[in-house]
Amino acid sequence: MSATTAGATWRVVIAEDDPDIRALVSIAVKRAGLDLVAEAVDGGAAFEAVARLHPDLAVLDVSMPTMTGLEVCRAVRADPTLDTVRLILLSAGVDDHAKALGLAAGADEYYIKPFSPKALAARLTDLMEDSK
Amino acid sequence: MTTSVRAYARAMKRLSVDAPVIKQLPTFIAFTAALFLSLGFRSALVTNLFSLTLATVVMLGATVLAAHYSRLSRPSRWFLLVPGISMLAIALLRYATGGTTSLFASLIILPVVWISAQPGRRWVGVAVLGASAALLLPYLIDLRWPDTPSEWLRGVFTPVVYGLAAVVVNELSRQGRRQVRAVRRLALEGEKLLAESLKVAGQLQENEVQLRAADRLTRSVLDGVTEQSVIGSDLTGLIDVWNPGAREMLGLTSREVQGRRYVSEFHLPEELDERSRELNYPPGATVLNPGFSALVESARLGRAEVRDWTYVRHDGARLTVSVAVTPRVDDNGETIGYIFVGTDVTHALEVARLKDEFVGLISHELRTPLSSILGYLELMRDDDESPLSVEQLQYLGVAERNAHRLLRLVGDLLFTAQVSSGKFPLTISQVMLGETISAAVLSATPGAVAAGVELITELPADELMVRGDAVRLGQACDNLISNAIKFTPRGGRVTVSLEHRGGEAVVVIRDTGIGIPESELDQLYARFFRASTATRNAVPGVGLGLTITKAIVTAHGGELDVESEEGVGTAFIMALPLPQVAVAS
Numbered sequence: 124m125s126a127t128t129a130g131a132t133w134r135v136v137i138a139e140d141d142p143d144i145r146a147l148v149s150i151a152v153k154r155a156g157l158d159l160v161a162e163a164v165d166g167g168a169a170f171e172a173v174a175r176l177h178p179d180l181a182v183l184d185v186s187m188p189t190m191t192g193l194e195v196c197r198a199v200r201a202d203p204t205l206d207t208v209r210l211i212l213l214s215a216g217v218d219d220h221a222k223a224l225g226l227a228a229g230a231d232e233y234y235i236k237p238f239s240p241k242a243l244a245a246r247l248t249d250l251m252e253d254s255k
Numbered sequence: 256m257t258t259s260v261r262a263y264a265r266a267m268k269r270l271s272v273d274a275p276v277i278k279q280l281p282t283f284i285a286f287t288a289a290l291f292l293s294l295g296f297r298s299a300l301v302t303n304l305f306s307l308t309l310a311t312v313v314m315l316g317a318t319v320l321a322a323h324y325s326r327l328s329r330p331s332r333w334f335l336l337v338p339g340i341s342m343l344a345i346a347l348l349r350y351a352t353g354g355t356t357s358l359f360a361s362l363i364i365l366p367v368v369w370i371s372a373q374p375g376r377r378w379v380g381v382a383v384l385g386a387s388a389a390l391l392l393p394y395l396i397d398l399r400w401p402d403t404p405s406e407w408l409r410g411v412f413t414p415v416v417y418g419l420a421a422v423v424v425n426e427l428s429r430q431g432r433r434q435v436r437a438v439r440r441l442a443l444e445g446e447k448l449l450a451e452s453l454k455v456a457g458q459l460q461e462n463e464v465q466l467r468a469a470d471r472l473t474r475s476v477l478d479g480v481t482e483q484s485v486i487g488s489d490l491t492g493l494i495d496v497w498n499p500g501a502r503e504m505l506g507l508t509s510r511e512v513q514g515r516r517y518v519s520e521f522h523l524p525e526e527l528d529e530r531s532r533e534l535n536y537p538p539g540a541t542v543l544n545p546g547f548s549a550l551v552e553s554a555r556l557g558r559a560e561v562r563d564w565t566y567v568r569h570d571g572a573r574l575t576v577s578v579a580v581t582p583r584v585d586d587n588g589e590t591i592g593y594i595f596v597g598t599d600v601t602h603a604l605e606v607a608r609l610k611d612e613f614v615g616l617i618s619h620e621l622r623t624p625l626s627s628i629l630g631y632l633e634l635m636r637d638d639d640e641s642p643l644s645v646e647q648l649q650y651l652g653v654a655e656r657n658a659h660r661l662l663r664l665v666g667d668l669l670f671t672a673q674v675s676s677g678k679f680p681l682t683i684s685q686v687m688l689g690e691t692i693s694a695a696v697l698s699a700t701p702g703a704v705a706a707g708v709e710l711i712t713e714l715p716a717d718e719l720m721v722r723g724d725a726v727r728l729g730q731a732c733d734n735l736i737s738n739a740i741k742f743t744p745r746g747g748r749v750t751v752s753l754e755h756r757g758g759e760a761v762v763v764i765r766d767t768g769i770g771i772p773e774s775e776l777d778q779l780y781a782r783f784f785r786a787s788t789a790t791r792n793a794v795p796g797v798g799l800g801l802t803i804t805k806a807i808v809t810a811h812g813g814e815l816d817v818e819s820e821e822g823v824g825t826a827f828i829m830a831l832p833l834p835q836v837a838v839a840s
Contacts, residue, residue, distance in 0.1 A: 150634065186619060204489035214624040219682055237662065238631055248788040 133179035133251050136161045137167030138195070139213070140187045144236075148182055148213070151240040155247035165189025170198050173208060180247070185214035185225065193228040200229035205231065209250070275334040275618070279321035282341045282365040286314050286348065289359045293352050301350045316340045335373065337364035339385055346389035354393035362418055363389050371421030372428035379425050383418030391415055484566075484576070484597040486582065490590070492517040492547040504576070504599060506569035518595060523565045523573070551593050554580040563600065575601045614672040621665045629657045660828035667799040671782055674773035674806040681724040681810055686758050688719045688728070688831070692753055699740060706751045707745035712735075713752035719760040721831045723811045730833075731807045734800040735764040735827050741794050742825065743768035757835070759813075762829040769819035779817060780805040788821065804829075 135157045135233050136233035145162060152159050163169035173181050181199070185194040190198070192212050201207045204215035212230040213219060226232040234243070290311060293300045301307055317340035324334035342363060349357040351808040363386050370382040390413055394401055394431040401407045477485055484504040487496025494516050496510035505521055519527060527546030528736050534552055553560035561579045568574065576597040583592040632655050636648065643651065673679050703710040721728075732751075739749040747767040754761055769788045771779065778784045783798040813831040 141623055141627070144623065144630070147627065147630040147634075215619040215626070236622055237629040240630050241633060241637055 131158075133157045133247075134160045134176065135177060135247075136163065136169065136172045136178045136181045137183075138172075138181065138187060138192070139184040140164055141184070144213075145186070147240055148243070150241040152182065152235065152247065154240070155245040155251070156244035157247060157251065166192065166195050170195045172234065173199055173205060174202065177205065178208060180209045180211065180250075182211045183230075185212055185221075192230075193225060196225070196228040196230050256618075264839070267544055274325040275321040275337050276318070276325040277367050279318055279337055281316050282338070282345075282362070282369070283314065285362050285365060286310075286341075289348060289352075289362060290749075291653045293348075293359075300352045302353050306347050306351035310344045310440065312349055313340060313347060314344035317344060322587070326658065335370060338369040340387040341366045342385045343392075346392035349390070350393050350396060352396055354397075360390060360413065363414075364420065366422050367417045367421050371418075371425045373425075374429060374432060376422075376425065379418060379421045382421045383414050386417045387414035389413060391420055482507065482598075484595070486518060486595040486597070487592060488518045488595070489592040492519055492550075492593075494518060495592070496594070501597075503506055504568070504574065504597065505566060517547070518593075519550065521566050521568075522546065522550065523567060526565055551580055551582075554582045554593050555590065557582060564597075566597065574599050576606055600805065610672070611678070614669055618665055618669040622662070625662050625665070629636075632658065664797065664799075667797075667803055671799055671806075672805055673801070675782075679806065679810055681727060683722055684725060685720050686723045686725045686728055688721055688753055688762065689714045690718070691725065691729050692732055695729055695736050696751055698733065700738045702737065703740050703749065705742055707742070708740050708743045709748045710740070711748065713750065715754055719753060719755055719833065721760055722813070722834060723831065724807075727807045728811070731804045732764075734804045735762075735829065737760065738770065738800055739764050739766040739825070739827075742766060742789065742792075747824075756830075758835075759830045760833050762831070764829075765824065765826040767824040770823055770825055771817070771819040772821055773819070776817060776819065781810065 135152050137145065137148050137152060137159065139148055139162075142164075145164070149159055153253075157180070161172040163172050164187075166187040167181075168199060169181065169183060169187070169192075170190060173195070181195075183195055185192040187195075189253060192214070196210050196212065199208055205240055210230045211232045211234065212225045212228075213234050213236055214225065215236045222233045222235075232246075270554075277473060287299045290307070293307060317337050320340065321334070324331060324337065338759045345359065345362045345366070348362070349360050352359055367382040367386050370385065371379045381707055391401075391411070406432070411775060415552040421607055479498050480498055481499060481503065483497040484501035485496065486494060486501050488494050493514065494512050495514065497507075497512045501512075502508055507516075523802055524546065527549050530549035530552075534549055542567040544747045548555070550564075559579060559581045561577060564578050566576045578595055578597045581594050582590045583595075584593055585591045632651055633710045636643065636651055636655075690714065693712065700710060710745060736749065736751060743766045749764065749766045752763045752765075754763075769792055775784075775786050779786070779802050781798075784801075785798045786794060789796065805815050808829055808831070813829060816828040816830070817825065818828070
């Protein structure tokens with residue numbers, strides 16, 4: 124993608140129905156130096172934003188109204204024009220089964236809440252650096 | 256019927272007793288008639304009044320004697336004195352009424368008949384001799400021999416004629432007695448047979464009563480089972496038992512089902528087919544009715560089997576039913592059919608599903624706010640632009656510690672819910688136990704230092720490897736070590752050791768703490784149980800740690816034991832099976 128090859132920062136869509144956590148994720152994204160292009164409050168809006176904006180990364184909550192994070196992942200992976208979008212799932216589910224389901228739905232990474240904003244920011248920075 | 260037979264038999268017995276007074280009666284009547292006749296024509300007939308009086312007295316005596324013998328309960332041979340004495344009385348009568356010319360000599364025949372009717376030929380002789388003596392009495396009294404041939408004839412020949420008659424009577428009565436004996440024997444046999452058949456009839460009746468009682472018991476037990484379906488079938492699956500529980504569950508009465516429907520008709524064909532495939536039945540014709548065979552496979556092999564099946568009600572509704580299938584056997588132990596006892600678990604499954612859903616929801620709803628709390632606390636701590644004071648950082652630490660405690664509690668709750676519903680995921684790998692213990696001890700060290708408890712680790716030189724879930728085993732070690740520290744007063748000691756014992760890796764966490772009362776040891780692993788020593792000493796906790804630890808150890812095929820003495824200390828012993836080939840150095 125031109126956005127990354129040009130040395131410009133990643134464009135990121137985040138989706139989370141809980142406003143406080145959404146704010147926490149957006150802080151982590153900003154601290155990692157990424158470009159937050161859209162914040163969605165439900166799964167439907169998240170997919171719509173991803174499909175419209177073609178971001179480099181989407182950070183999605185698993186449990187959301189209208190579409191779950193898993194459904195958004197599947198929908199994105201079903202669309203060939205979106206195959207460069209990296210997907211990160213954030214979940215309050217704890218067991219390994221939930222993680223396996225998330226990865227099977229097409230997510231690249233799966234994090235369990237509660238997450239450390241600092242650690243998430245560091246991980247996002249790493250991801251972006253690695254892809255260059 | 257029996258009473259009349261018995262009365263008859265009794266009457267037969269009495270006939271043989273032959274009351275002497277009855278036998279005496281004809282002699283007595285004849286004698287009395289002769290007496291009245293003599294008195295009526297005294298001038299013409301009576302020649303000796305004294306003899307007549309004597310005869311009367313003797314006859315009365317004989318009759319009284321007869322009456323006496325009749326009253327005896329056991330017959331006596333001596334009753335034959337009665338006809339003997341009667342002969343004497345008749346002889347005296349004859350003497351009183353003209354002696355050899357008396358009209359009444361023929362009366363002698365009556366006692367003769369009586370005596371000669373006795374069993375045994377000798378009595379004929381006795382009778383003849385007696386009669387002879389009686390008829391010859393006048394000559395004995397007068398002390399002279401008979402003069403004329405006619406007198407000889409009357410005195411000697413007449414008794415001989417009587418004797419012949421007596422022989423006939425004796426023979427007739429012998430035959431009569433034989434017949435009576437035969438009849439009596441037959442009657443006795445008849446009575447015995449009757450008694451026996453009555454006894455058998457009684458036993459049959461008793462058996463029938465017992466059978467009916469057993470049948471009633473079975474029926475009432477079957478009818479009493481209203482929440483479970485009890486269905487019985489023959490070897491082909493044709494239904495012959497259908498209790499009220501089955502009627503309730505499947506919507507058909509026993510009349511509509513018994514002998515008309517097959518068990519497999521109430522099952523989903525797809526399920527039966529699938530089970531047939533699982534059991535590797537050859538496809539098609541080789542197994543008769545493969546669906547039903549699949550249903551009773553275990554029972555056919557003599558095992559009871561409990562398995563969830565879908566029952567299809569008469570109205571098409573479907574139920575999930577836990578069905579226990581057992582064989583029915585006959586007296587020889589041959590299987591003659593099957594019994595299907597079904598419990599409707601549709602509701603229970605729904606409740607379990609709702610519970611899982613609820614636990615998941617609660618867990619999610621609790622973790623989301625905790626995520627916010629912990630995330631923002633971290634942001635506050637890491638705010639480089641306006642750093643917090645040392646005091647503020649300390650307050651923040653307390654808030655963080657408690658938020659983490661809450662988070663652990665939520666995790667534990669979710670975990671115990673998973674354990675109790677049997678959904679307990681383990682990620683199996685090779686786990687180095689020494690390393691796991693070291694990590695647990697390391698993370699427990701700050702707490703031990705703060706509590707003033709010495710924490711000692713004793714590890715073997717060689718690492719011990721087990722197959723298991725590294726995270727869960729670490730959690731088990733964490734729980735046991737943090738418990739030990741929590742329950743040990745300041746200045747105490749906690750020792751964590753690992754050793755290879757038999758085919759097992761044994762982890763022992765021993766403390767010098769407050770101990771657990773012996774009476775509470777068996778409740779230790781119950782959810783939310785807290786030892787009285789724990790509550791008394793105000794040691795914080797909710798009572799989930801040991802429940803979880805025990806579940807983890809059990810899921811790894813291991814065992815968790817405890818030894819404790821109040822006031823002395825507690826040791827938890829966690830034994831985990833080692834793989835067959837030991838991994839060492």
